[in-house]
Amino acid sequence: MNFTVLLLYILLWIFESFPIHIIACGLLAHLCHFAIISSFPFASIQSPFMILALIFVVVNHYLAFSYFPNNNNTLSEILAYFTLFLWLVPLSLFVSLSLSDTSLPTVADQPDIDVVSSYLSNKRKKYGFLSLLSYAKETVLPIRTKKGF
Numbered sequence: 632m633n634f635t636v637l638l639l640y641i642l643l644w645i646f647e648s649f650p651i652h653i654i655a656c657g658l659l660a661h662l663c664h665f666a667i668i669s670s671f672p673f674a675s676i677q678s679p680f681m682i683l684a685l686i687f688v689v690v691n692h693y694l695a696f697s698y699f700p701n702n703n704n705t706l707s708e709i710l711a712y713f714t715l716f717l718w719l720v721p722l723s724l725f726v727s728l729s730l731s732d733t734s735l736p737t738v739a740d741q742p743d744i745d746v747v748s749s750y751l752s753n754k755r756k757k758y759g760f761l762s763l764l765s766y767a768k769e770t771v772l773p774i775r776t777k778k779g780f
Contacts, residue, residue, distance in 0.1 A: 633668065633720055637661050640716065653694045657716055660687030664720050671727075684721070691717050 637658065644654045666680040674681060695717065699709050 632723065633661055633664055636716060636720055643716075650698065653691075653698060656687060656691055656694060660684060660691055661720060663687060664724060667724060688717070688721055 640654055640657050640661070643649045644651070663680045663684040667674055667678075667684060676682075695712065699712075
């Protein structure tokens with residue numbers, strides 16, 4: 632995704648004659664995103680690349696807000712620029728870094744069993760909508776016993 636946005640920046644500069652300072656700032660921001668992604672699961676807010684990426688997000692927004700009012704662009708063009716060039720990679724990175732560790736399958740509790748076997752052999756009581764309906768059926772509806780005559 633990051634390579635695609637870098638290519639789109641280059642195409643935007645070639646075909647749309649976008650200002651070079653906006654292109655350069657965007658390219659530098661995405662190079663910082665590459666550095667953050669290279670050590671992906673382990674990211675620190677205090678790392679220099681994370682700080683630079685946050686600074687570039689603010690600077691890119693400032694440059695975009697100062698560029699677009701002076702030009703005749705439609706709202707869809709402005710929204711496409713903000714979505715593809717300013718928000719796509721940082722928001723994707725933020726969402727993927729903010730996922731909880733408990734949502735990912737782990738085998739720390741049972742190191743000798745693989746993840747699939749551990750999941751399939753888990754006999755804990757399940758909680759969910761289907762379990763709720765099964766419980767309601769068992770408690771609310773009378774159980775009919777078949778009488779043999």
